[in-house]
Amino acid sequence: MTDLSPQHESRGAVSVEELARALPDSALVTDADVLASLGHDEAEWAPAGKALAALRATSADEVSRAVAACADLGIPVVPRGAGTGLSGGANAVDGCLVLDLSRMDAIVEIDAENMVAVVQPGVVNDDLKAAVAAHGLWYPPDPASAPWSTIGGNVATNAGGLCCLKYGVTRDYVLGLEAVVGGPGGGYGTRLRFGRRTTKGVAGYDLTGLFVGAEGTLGVVTEVTLRLRPARRDAPRTVVGAFDDLVAAGRAVAAVTARGLVPAALELLDRFCLEAVEEWKHLGIEPSAEALLLASIDTPGASGDEDASAVAAAFRDCGAVWAEQSTDPVEAEALFEARRLAYPALERLGPVLTEDLCVPRSLVPAMLARTEEIGRRHDVRIATIAHAGDGNLHPLLITPPGDDAARAAAQAAFEELLTAAVEMGGTVTGEHGVGLLKRRGMQRELPLGVRAMQKAVKDALDPLGVFNPGKVIGDDPDLGDATSRARASA
Amino acid sequence: MTDLSPQHESRGAVSVEELARALPDSALVTDADVLASLGHDEAEWAPAGKALAALRATSADEVSRAVAACADLGIPVVPRGAGTGLSGGANAVDGCLVLDLSRMDAIVEIDAENMVAVVQPGVVNDDLKAAVAAHGLWYPPDPASAPWSTIGGNVATNAGGLCCLKYGVTRDYVLGLEAVVGGPGGGYGTRLRFGRRTTKGVAGYDLTGLFVGAEGTLGVVTEVTLRLRPARRDAPRTVVGAFDDLVAAGRAVAAVTARGLVPAALELLDRFCLEAVEEWKHLGIEPSAEALLLASIDTPGASGDEDASAVAAAFRDCGAVWAEQSTDPVEAEALFEARRLAYPALERLGPVLTEDLCVPRSLVPAMLARTEEIGRRHDVRIATIAHAGDGNLHPLLITPPGDDAARAAAQAAFEELLTAAVEMGGTVTGEHGVGLLKRRGMQRELPLGVRAMQKAVKDALDPLGVFNPGKVIGDDPDLGDATSRARASA
Incomplete structure (x- = not known):
């Protein structure tokens, strides 16, 4: 687990009692079994650290206090929703506070006239769909996890789904956010709103779009303003x-x-x-x-x-x-x-390692042929489901439970599939996010300079490395401290 | 003009000869009349500084060399396309190099099978539309300036247009960019590609979306990869x-x-x-x-x-x-x-100060009533055109040429309209950008913390303040040096 929080400089072990004293109004979860179950998502074989505690937040104020206290004590904050992620983005890092947002599940407002909904992050995707349908409206993003996954998690990963081909992904529906941020926004624990609730708006940089897909590494989303569509006739x-x-x-x-x-x-x-x-x-x-x-x-x-x-x-x-x-x-x-x-049907057969490749549509046949070839060569059973119209393929690598050799073969095939997608001008993750599983793949996909720019953005907005350290760009052996690199180049 | 480049620390006056020596292969424009005409866009009454020189770049390599030389010499770089902007985003700052990209007007590729086009920034919007129409395809964003404005300028302002209501804005069509960047990307002058050409992709933060609408303040866009749609039947x-x-x-x-x-x-x-x-x-x-x-x-x-x-x-x-x-x-x-x-018809009658408000659709009637009231009270003729379905209103304030009192009244009405839009939960700019004219309005619209986060992003990606200084977030009296604030709060 040592590679999980490279940018978080611990001040030495903090006891759970210290954290509890700093959060007198919050009920911390410390039961080891519960912590273990809250400490990972559904990504097979992604490493998970040991959380110090978990907090099932019930309000944005509570999130704000928790983030401030954690920044103060040098405790990483790992936000999570329903835990249906497939890249390990919600996995605990050692000594962290897991911030479970699934109880913040209020639909704050449905503004039918303007086709806008405002929701807390813990609202389940299908529950939102049902609520807006009662107003003749539709929230299109439909990841296969829609019956369970939360809007907060959908925002964190910029979730896609079945109807992206015509209707786009989560980012296309997020107009504005409220988030608890750190650093320049006014210090850790500050609640800020950004974005808009109008259909258009270009006042300043698109922080909203930047937070979507950032997997909780830039702050903790506490409210989401969503664009809706009229229901289909x-x-x-x-x-x-x-x-x-x-x-x-x-x-x-x-x-x-x-x-x-x-x-x-x-x-x-x-x-x-x-x-x-x-x-x-x-x-x-x-x-x-x-x-x-x-x-x-x-x-x-x-x-x-x-x-x-x-x-x-x-x-x-x-x-x-x-x-x-x-x-x-x-x-x-x-x-x-x-x-x-x-x-879920395939999961019954054994651990499933989930790919999430995206290639230009015209290369879907080539990528399917390549997948079959890689599976044959590594002797790995690969089932494929695909949002094929988007060029987004999910080869699912299935291994017999407890077979270490099969697992090693699957992991080799997994990395080879990532490389193949990159070679075809595609991406290592179409909709599941980088989390932990796609970090190496992303490093192969993106030039060093682009990763350095991403790291500079992360360091600028989270200078203490409090928010979900080690995920996405947080663990890149090719990058030093981006802030000092920037200063040096200046 | 002193307020135009607050974050640019000049090393003292640089002579045009020094710049010419640093760019031996480039033809610098130094004719005062030409410089003056290249030194502003179509924003009425936006201040424009005096450029040191202009460069009509013909290749990304030339842009790269120019940015590196300017960073070296402490010369601000102000990119421009056709100059049809309405907020002063392309206006010169004193001592800058105006980087005119309108000659980089090649359509590099039309990939009909994948419905993708790759273009240089100087391609005129309508020229792109015509070229892709020949392949049965459609590029929807249609600002009223489409016969003249360039894709680079459209990207810089996240331009909208008439068909946004159903088909979205420029950002919705930009899959990827090549840009000449500074600082952490590898030093000023580095050419980097980010984004993707697949329909989906979540490998890291959305730098592409961040650059769209950034008005050239984060780098100079040298190529754009665009999503297309099938032509309408x-x-x-x-x-x-x-x-x-x-x-x-x-x-x-x-x-x-x-x-x-x-x-x-x-x-x-x-x-x-x-x-x-x-x-x-x-x-x-x-x-x-x-x-x-x-x-x-x-x-x-x-x-x-x-x-x-x-x-x-x-x-x-x-x-x-x-x-x-x-x-x-x-x-x-x-x-x-x-x-x-x-x-253009109204412009024939006198200087036109262009508003670009966006309010929730349900408040369009209220905003129109407010506009009439403000016009009456200030005795300003206000004509209104609107992308009304988007809630995006363009009240146009028309003053008789040379009438200073009328101009002062129009400017007071202009600021009052901005405040009204913000009070209605709207934005001071729906599609034209902040540039120079909407800086004060944006400061009223966005909380200090949000502006501080935006400034932190700007400082992280452009630590020397080379790219279009003073525009968007670059001139905010409430913000000190965001980088030092971030360090202090850390």
Whole structure:
């Protein structure tokens, strides 16, 4: 665990009693089992340190006091929501305070007239969707974890989901934030609002966009102002295509977007995923193909039928065994349910190491072929689900429990997949975040100067290294102290 | 002009000969008249300093050498494109090098398959639109300056336009950048690429988004990677509504969006604008109403007709004298042409001080009423054009040439409008940028802590204060040296 908090200069061990004295109005969690369970997210094999304590914050004021006390005592602060992250971004570092924000789950305001919602970070994504739907509105970002993951966590990772292809990612919906910040904002523990609640605004640098995806390393988000959309008028149409070759399915994805069609979602599942789901849930899917493509089309009215036919035609032109618009809404829902269940279904088979590559759409077939080749060479079972229309692939590396050799092989394949994505002009993380698992990959992806600029931003906004140290840019062997580098170059 | 470069510590006057010696391969512009014309944008009454020289850069390498030399010699660098800005963001500061990027106007690549374009900063917005249209693609951001303004300037200001309501602003289309940076990136003059060309990506902080809208204060953008959309299949429908009361038109705007309708554009012009355009261009518009609303609806197929009818109904329900879907494409085009010509038409009447307020949509009627009241009280003629669907209003304050009292009254009204927008939960700049004219307004809009964080980011990425000093956050009397503040608080 020694590499987890390289930039945090400890003042020596602080006792939990000292922290408790500094926070007389807060109930600290110190039970070892509870601490251990709050000390990690769902990233398989990401290292997790031993937290000093946890705090289930109930208000922004409590967060503010906790951050001030931790800065004072030299205790790192690791924020977390539901813990559904897949990169270790919410994992504890040794001696930290885990700041659990899941109880700050109020929907503060739904302003239907202006299509804006204001929420606390602990609101679950699907709960927000349901609340705004009652006003005829829609919050599009839909990570597969939507039934459990919180808006705070979605903001921290700039979460994507199924409908990004047409509707964008979390950052596209965050208008403004309230956060507890440190350093230049007025000292650690200061509550600040930035961003806006208007549709446009360019008064100063986009701190809001900077905080989205920063994984809690720049401050702790305590409130989020979100843009909403009108609810969709018609139920989306579903087009299903079955392929006896994974790479052919990838070609069909590239063909759909190259023809100017923009489905709301365009998902790929391979046979492995379908079998795992069917075995678990018995949804009545017949996994007879090597890959399934699921397209959701929400073009309104008759144009929707035209688009659905065009997507089916693109599937067939690229070698689909069959491709049809699903006329049975129950069947269509079952297919998307299978998509959502693929990850937990595979987890039942053994530890799953989750990739999150993104490549230019036209290279999806090449990346799928590369994935198969890497899996074969390392003898690793790789199941693939993909937000294929975005070029965002999730190869899932499954190992038998307790098999150390298989684990080592999976980790080698994991790093090789990252390198392949970078070589194709892609990225090591499309939507899960860097956390701990993608740090080395990010170092391969981004030039040193870019990482140095990111580190300079981190050091400027969190000079004490209190906020989630070691995550994202916080652990880069090629970077010294960016602040002193900047001073030297000046 | 003394307040223009507060953070730039000059090493004493540098002669143009010294700069020329440091840049032996570059042709410096030193002619006083040319320098004066390159030393300002179109912001009326924004102060402009006296540049030492200008450079019409022809390559990123030349930009790199110029930035390195300027950092060395203590010369501020002020980047500019076509100079169509309306906030003074491209205005010279005393002793600076004006870096004109308008000759770097190559469209480097159009990747139709992945719907991505890579361009140099000097490409004119409409030229890009035409080039990608040949591939069946569309670059939506459409500031009224699109026939003249450059992508680099659009990126610097995060330019908006008419179709933001449905299609977003420049930041929503910038996937990646190449920029010449300073400080931590590897020293002044370093060329770095950041961002991505995939649809999604969360590897590290969003430096790309941070640079968009930063008005050249963090570095000089030398290449832009842009996301494109498929071309729209049908010509948009136009709905026109005439109102005999400006505030009623505002209510109609709020009603359209509250009913879940999302036109591609929803523009407002008052009688003043219509008369000025008609007088100039004789388009055949009869300015018989106090305000005109123009909606552009691009919902495909028959749903488009339904939406157009629903928009017209919303107009009538809110008191439109008449509201119709325009069945004559020539007439519809003339109306949008009138919208685009409103600003230059008014400029013919005298100096125009341009506001750029944005308020929550539901407060558009209140802001229009407030604008009328402020105009009356200060005896200032205020014409209003608005991207009304976005809540983005452009009250245009027109003064007779050479009338100092009128100018003082207009400036007082200008500041009062900014304060009103902030009081309504809005922003002092929706799309034009802070530049010089909105600095005081931004200081009223943003809490001190937020400005201090912005200054900390600026100081971290531009420790020498070389890049466009004094603009945006660079001149804030409430902020000392943010870096030393950060150190003190640490």
